Amino acid sequence: MTSSSINVAVIPGDGIGPEVITEAVKVLRAATAAADAELTLTDYKLGAEHWLTTGETLSEEVLDRLRSHDAILFGAVGAAPGDTRIPSGLIEREMLLKLRFSLDHYVNLRPSRLYPGVPSPLADPGEIDFVVVREGTEGPYVGNGGALRTGTPHEIATEVSVNTAHGVERVVRDAFRRASERPRKHLTLVHKHNVLVHAGHLWKRTVEAVAGEFPQVTHDYLHVDAAMIFLVTDPSRFDVIVTDNLFGDIITDLAAAVTGGIGLAASGNINMDRTAPSMFEPVHGSAPDIAGQQKADPTAAILSAALLLRHLGFSEQAERIEGAVENDVATRSGAPRTTAEIGDAIAAAVS
Amino acid sequence: MTSSSINVAVIPGDGIGPEVITEAVKVLRAATAAADAELTLTDYKLGAEHWLTTGETLSEEVLDRLRSHDAILFGAVGAAPGDTRIPSGLIEREMLLKLRFSLDHYVNLRPSRLYPGVPSPLADPGEIDFVVVREGTEGPYVGNGGALRTGTPHEIATEVSVNTAHGVERVVRDAFRRASERPRKHLTLVHKHNVLVHAGHLWKRTVEAVAGEFPQVTHDYLHVDAAMIFLVTDPSRFDVIVTDNLFGDIITDLAAAVTGGIGLAASGNINMDRTAPSMFEPVHGSAPDIAGQQKADPTAAILSAALLLRHLGFSEQAERIEGAVENDVATRSGAPRTTAEIGDAIAAAVS
Ligand SMILES: CC(C)[C@H](C(=O)O)[C@@H](O)C(=O)O
Ligand SMILES: CC(C)[C@H](C(=O)O)[C@@H](O)C(=O)O
Numbered sequence: 001m002t003s004s005s006i007n008v009a010v011i012p013g014d015g016i017g018p019e020v021i022t023e024a025v026k027v028l029r030a031a032t033a034a035a036d037a038e039l040t041l042t043d044y045k046l047g048a049e050h051w052l053t054t055g056e057t058l059s060e061e062v063l064d065r066l067r068s069h070d071a072i073l074f075g076a077v078g079a080a081p082g083d084t085r086i087p088s089g090l091i092e093r094e095m096l097l098k099l100r101f102s103l104d105h106y107v108n109l110r111p112s113r114l115y116p117g118v119p120s121p122l123a124d125p126g127e128i129d130f131v132v133v134r135e136g137t138e139g140p141y142v143g144n145g146g147a148l149r150t151g152t153p154h155e156i157a158t159e160v161s162v163n164t165a166h167g168v169e170r171v172v173r174d175a176f177r178r179a180s181e182r183p184r185k186h187l188t189l190v191h192k193h194n195v196l197v198h199a200g201h202l203w204k205r206t207v208e209a210v211a212g213e214f215p216q217v218t219h220d221y222l223h224v225d226a227a228m229i230f231l232v233t234d235p236s237r238f239d240v241i242v243t244d245n246l247f248g249d250i251i252t253d254l255a256a257a258v259t260g261g262i263g264l265a266a267s268g269n270i271n272m273d274r275t276a277p278s279m280f281e282p283v284h285g286s287a288p289d290i291a292g293q294q295k296a297d298p299t300a301a302i303l304s305a306a307l308l309l310r311h312l313g314f315s316e317q318a319e320r321i322e323g324a325v326e327n328d329v330a331t332r333s334g335a336p337r338t339t340a341e342i343g344d345a346i347a348a349a350v351s
Numbered sequence: 352m353t354s355s356s357i358n359v360a361v362i363p364g365d366g367i368g369p370e371v372i373t374e375a376v377k378v379l380r381a382a383t384a385a386a387d388a389e390l391t392l393t394d395y396k397l398g399a400e401h402w403l404t405t406g407e408t409l410s411e412e413v414l415d416r417l418r419s420h421d422a423i424l425f426g427a428v429g430a431a432p433g434d435t436r437i438p439s440g441l442i443e444r445e446m447l448l449k450l451r452f453s454l455d456h457y458v459n460l461r462p463s464r465l466y467p468g469v470p471s472p473l474a475d476p477g478e479i480d481f482v483v484v485r486e487g488t489e490g491p492y493v494g495n496g497g498a499l500r501t502g503t504p505h506e507i508a509t510e511v512s513v514n515t516a517h518g519v520e521r522v523v524r525d526a527f528r529r530a531s532e533r534p535r536k537h538l539t540l541v542h543k544h545n546v547l548v549h550a551g552h553l554w555k556r557t558v559e560a561v562a563g564e565f566p567q568v569t570h571d572y573l574h575v576d577a578a579m580i581f582l583v584t585d586p587s588r589f590d591v592i593v594t595d596n597l598f599g600d601i602i603t604d605l606a607a608a609v610t611g612g613i614g615l616a617a618s619g620n621i622n623m624d625r626t627a628p629s630m631f632e633p634v635h636g637s638a639p640d641i642a643g644q645q646k647a648d649p650t651a652a653i654l655s656a657a658l659l660l661r662h663l664g665f666s667e668q669a670e671r672i673e674g675a676v677e678n679d680v681a682t683r684s685g686a687p688r689t690t691a692e693i694g695d696a697i698a699a700a701v702s
Contacts, residue, residue: 089545155516165506194440225604253576
C-alpha cells in the first residue's frame with residue numbers, strides 16, 4: 001500500500017463521548033499506522049459543556065474549519081436529562097443536526113449485525129445482518145412547523161415532514177447500490193404510505209423507478225408498524241432497509257437493541273457526493289450517568305472509526321477493525337473490562 | 352344485575368375479519384346472555400370487497416346509521432397487498448380512519464399484557480402489563496399535507512402533523528386517569544421533543560400541567576427511539592404509555608409482538624365524551640393470505656369485545672372474558688385449533 005494521509009476532525013462531545021472517542025482514536029492510529037498512512041487529528045470542543053462555557057453551539061466559522069477535513073469522528077452530545085440550564089434538544093438540533101444538514105449527510109448508514117457470541121434480548125434471534133440506510137437531510141427533521149397561541153387552550157403545534165424527489169432518489173439509489181453489493185441483494189422500503197400518502201407515494205414511486213436500474217436486486221415494502229413486528233420475530237429477513245429520517249431513527253434503535261445493544265451500534269452520516277466531509281458516530285448518546293467511570297463500551301465508536309476508514313478508501317483497515325471487534329465480542333464474559341481495556345485489546349489486534 | 356340492552360354495530364370487513372368477528376360475536380352473546388342483557392347486533396358490509404362491488408367506502412348515510420348504536424365491533428379491512436384494483440390505503444383512510452375521526456375516537460386504547468404461558472420472542476420478557484393510550488384524532492394522521500410537481504424531478508411532498516392543546520390535553524388526562532386506577536400508577540410520555548420541538552413541547556407541557564391533577568401518579572418521559580430499546584430489553588418498566596397517533600401506531604405493534612403477537616392484541620377506539628359510539632377492533636389486519644381457512648386467531652377480536660363490554664359498563668362480563676382468555680391461552684399447545692374451536696372454547700367458559 002502506498003503511503004497516504006488522512007486528516008480527521010474529532011468531536012468528542014459530552015458525557016461518555018470523550019472516553020469512547022479516546023479508544024476509537026487509539027484504534028484508528030493503530031490501523032492507519034499498520035497501513036502506513038499518515039493520520040492527522042484535530043480536536044474540536046463542541047457540545048453541551050462547550051455551550052455552557054461559551055454560549056456557542058456551532059458557529060459558521062467552526063463549521064467552515066470542519067469542512068476542511070477528510071472526515072469527522074463524533075462521540076456523543078447532550079446534557080444530563082435533568083440539567084435545566086440547557087434548553088432541551090438545543091445541542092442536538094443546533095449542533096448535531098446542523099452538522100448533518102449543513103454537510104449534506106444524506107445517507108445515514110446504520111449496519112445492524114448480531115456478532116457471534118453476543119447475547120440478544122431475543123430468544124431465537126437467528127442470523128442478523130442488515131443495514132439501514134436512513135435518509136439524513138429531510139423528513140420530519142427539517143425543523144419546519146410551528147406553534148400558534150402557545151400556552152393557551154387554543155394552541156396548535158405543527159410539524160412538517162418535507163420530502164423531495166431529489167432527496168429521496170439519491171438515498172434510494174444509494175440503498176439499491178449497497179444492496180447490489182451484498183450477497184442477498186434485497187431491499188425493503190419501510191414507510192407508512194397508507195396514511196402518509198404524499199410522502200409515502202413519493203418514496204414508493206422512487207423505489208419502483210430506481211429498481212429498474214438494479215435488476216439483480218429484489219425489493220419489497222413494509223409499513224413501519226409491520227416492520228416493528230418482523231424486527232423482533234424475524235430480523236433475519238432484512239438485508240437493506242431504506243427509510244425516512246424519523247422512521248430510520250426509530251428502527252435503528254430497535255435494531256441496535258436486538259443485535260446486542262447500542263454499545264455496539266455504529267453509524268455513518270455520509271455525503272456520498274463528497275462535497276463535504278462525512279461524519280461517523282456511535283448510535284448511542286452521551287449517557288451522563290456513567291460518564292467518566294470507564295464503564296462505557298467503546299465498541300460502537302470503534303466500529304464507527306472502521307466505517308470512516310472504509311469511506312476514505314481504507315477497506316482493508318476497516319475489515320481488520322471489524323474482525324478484531326468480532327473476535328473481541330465473541331470472548332466477552334467474566335468481569336467487565338474498562339473502556340480503555342477494551343480499546344487496548346482491539347487496538348492491539350489491528351496493529 | 353338488572354336486565355338491560357346493548358345495541359352493537361358489527362363491521363366484519365375483509366380477509367380474516369368475518370371469521371374472527373364470528374367468534375367475537377359468539378363470545379359477546381354468551382357474556383351478555385349470562386348478564387341477562389339483551390344484545391342487538393346489526394351487520395354493516397364495509398371494506399375492500401364492499402368497495403369493489405359498490406364503489407362506496409363509507410357514506411354519510413351509513414355513518415349516520417352507525418352513530419345510532421351503542422358501540423361498534425370491527426374486524427379488519429384491507430385488500431391483499433398485490434391487489435391493484437384498490438388504490439393503496441384508500442379503505443384504511445376513507446373507512447377506518449374516517450370512522451375514528453368522525454366519531455371522535457380520541458383515545459386509542461391498546462392494552463399490552465403477556466399472558467402467563469404465552470411465548471414471547473424475548474428471551475427474558477419478565478412480567479409485561481402496560482397499556483398504550485394512543486391519541487386517535489390528530490398528529491400525522493390528519494391528512495394534511497400535499498405534493499407539488501408530482502412525478503417530476505422537482506417533486507416536493509409534505510405531511511403535516513397537527514397537534515392541538517384541546518386534543519393533547521384530553522388524551523393526556525385520560526391516560527393519567529387510567530394510570531391513577533392501576534396499581535403502579537405510572538405514566539410515560541413517549542415523543543421526540545428534541546427534534547419535533549413544537550409538537551413535542553405541547554405534549555411535554557401538557558403532561559406537566561395535567562400531572563398536577565394526579566399527585567398520586569408518577570411520570571417520566573422517553574424519546575421514541577429510546578422507548579424502542581426498553582420495549583425489548585425491559586418492557587416491565589411500562590405501566591401507562593401516552594403518545595401521539597403515529598408513535599402509538601409504531602409502539603403498539605412492537606408491544607403486540609413482544610407480548611405474543613398481534614393474534615392477541617385488542618384495541619378500543621374510544622370517544623370518552625360519549626358523543627358518538629366507540630369502536631373496538633383487533634390490532635391485526637385482514638391477513639388475506641390466511642383468510643377463509645379457519646387459521647386466524649380470534650383472541651384479539653374476542654378481547655376487543657371484552658373492551659367493548661367494559662366501555663358499556665359491563666365490567667364483570669369483560670373480566671369473565673379476559674379470565675376465560677387467560678385460561679385458554681395458558682393451555683395452548685399441541686395441534687392448532689380452528690378459529691371456531693378457539694371461539695367455542697372461550698364462549699363456553701363465559702356462559
Ligand atoms: C440525538 C438525536 C437528534 C438523534 C436523532 O434523532 O437522529 C439520535 O437519536 C440519533 O439517532 O442519532
Ligand atoms: C390500517 C392503519 C390505517 C391503522 C393505523 O395506522 O392506525 C393500523 O395500523 C392500526 O394500528 O390500527
